Amino acid sequence: MAGEAAFAEEDVPSLKRIADYYEVTKELILFAEQVDPLNKTLPQPINELRNCLDHLMRVVSSRLGGRKAQHGGDYAKTNMDKAYGHVYRAAYDTLDWVSLTLKGRIIDELEPFSVDTIQAALPEYYSRIRPRLETILIEDVAQLRMDKDVGLPGEENLVRYGEVAAELKKLFFEVVNAKSALIEHHLRLRSSARRGVLRDIAVGTAGGVAVLAITLAITLLVSSC
Amino acid sequence: MSIDSLKGLFLDRQDILDIEPGEPNFDRELALQFSPRNRGSVRLSLGLFYTREEWQQRRKELMEKPLP
Numbered sequence: 241m242a243g244e245a246a247f248a249e250e251d252v253p254s255l256k257r258i259a260d261y262y263e264v265t266k267e268l269i270l271f272a273e274q275v276d277p278l279n280k281t282l283p284q285p286i287n288e289l290r291n292c293l294d295h296l297m298r299v300v301s302s303r304l305g306g307r308k309a310q311h312g313g314d315y316a317k318t319n320m321d322k323a324y325g326h327v328y329r330a331a332y333d334t335l336d337w338v339s340l341t342l343k344g345r346i347i348d349e350l351e352p353f354s355v356d357t358i359q360a361a362l363p364e365y366y367s368r369i370r371p372r373l374e375t376i377l378i379e380d381v382a383q384l385r386m387d388k389d390v391g392l393p394g395e396e397n398l399v400r401y402g403e404v405a406a407e408l409k410k411l412f413f414e415v416v417n418a419k420s421a422l423i424e425h426h427l428r429l430r431s432s433a434r435r436g437v438l439r440d441i442a443v444g445t446a447g448g449v450a451v452l453a454i455t456l457a458i459t460l461l462v463s464s465c
Numbered sequence: 466m467s468i469d470s471l472k473g474l475f476l477d478r479q480d481i482l483d484i485e486p487g488e489p490n491f492d493r494e495l496a497l498q499f500s501p502r503n504r505g506s507v508r509l510s511l512g513l514f515y516t517r518e519e520w521q522q523r524r525k526e527l528m529e530k531p532l533p
Contacts (some may be wrong), residue, residue: 281508282515286513287489298482306482337520340527350533358533374531 245305254320257395258296261327264402265289268334275341276369277348282337290329295323328398332388335401339381342408346373349415353422357429361421362414370413380404492516 247255265285273281298319302311350358350365358365384401473479493512496503500510508514515523 279508279514280513281506282520283509284517284520285488287486294486296484301482303480308482336524343532344530346530347530353533355533370532410517452471462531 245303247303248316251299251303251320253315254324258292258320258323258327261324261331262289262292263346265331268338269330272338272341274386275338275345275409277341277345280331283335285337287328288326288333292323292326292330295319295326299323299465309387315368322332331398332359332401335398335405336459338387339377339401339405339408340403342412343373343377346412346415349412349419349424354429357422357425362418365415365418373408373411376404376408 262359269281269285273279296319300306302316302319353361362369381401381404384397384404387397472481478484493514493516496509496514498514500512503510
């Protein structure tokens with residue numbers, strides 16, 4: 241009966257929450273695919289979204305008169321909770337992917353350069369950026385992962401993880417924006433090192449020639465006496 | 466005629482909605498094999514994805530790698 245088939249009032253906040261998580265997860269997946277160094281995607285969160293859809297369809301079918309309509313309210317509620325669990329894991333796994341990928345990208349951007357170059361071209365790296373990265377990666381993210389592992393899938397935990405990932409993104413772009421200065425300093429150092437080597441060779445050669453000339457002169461002097 | 470008329474034509478089961486989808490079991494080779502039929506993700510069609518094992522390996526490496 242069309243008149244009886246309807247979502248319950250209690251469904252609305254749950255559906256809105258699932259939709260919000262889905263939107264955030266989709267944004268994170270698109271961002272992660274862009275920032276991944278090999279442009280790869282990660283099917284695991286997509287699989288979580290598929291599972292979320294599966295449970296959501298059970299809710300819809302139950303509420304709107306499909307085959308599952310004969311089940312009681314618990315059936316819909318149980319499946320709504322499971323749908324939330326899956327979209328939560330999708331968001332969480334994607335945040336994990338984003339944060340680790342950003343860490344990898346920061347390392348990739350800086351690894352070719354010496355400590356001196358990084359210090360000269362990105363003066364705040366060792367004083368501010370790196371300590372913050374260490375705090376984020378070693379303390380914040382590790383704690384968030386631990387909280388998840390002990391089974392506390394709260395919204396607060398996920399929002400905190402999202403904020404931490406957003407800060408990582410900001411720090412990553414600070415490093416990326418310093419790339420031209422890093423390259424410039426690196427090239428300057430290399431060319432000055434090359435000039436130094438050439439100077440050393442020139443000085444060494446001149447010294448050798450002088451010693452040879454003096455030796456020759458002394459030899460000639462001695463032999464003429 | 467409605468979409469309902471198609472239900473149950475392919476599998477003789479009434480509990481289709483309650484079947485758990487399960488874990489996807491595919492690797493790059495299988496994805497490439499089916500890529501001509503895939504109208505979805507270009508990345509999946511090109512084999513540009515991490516399998517579960519690859520991601521676990523990469524995740525471990527990234528977690529252990531020190532910052533410069």
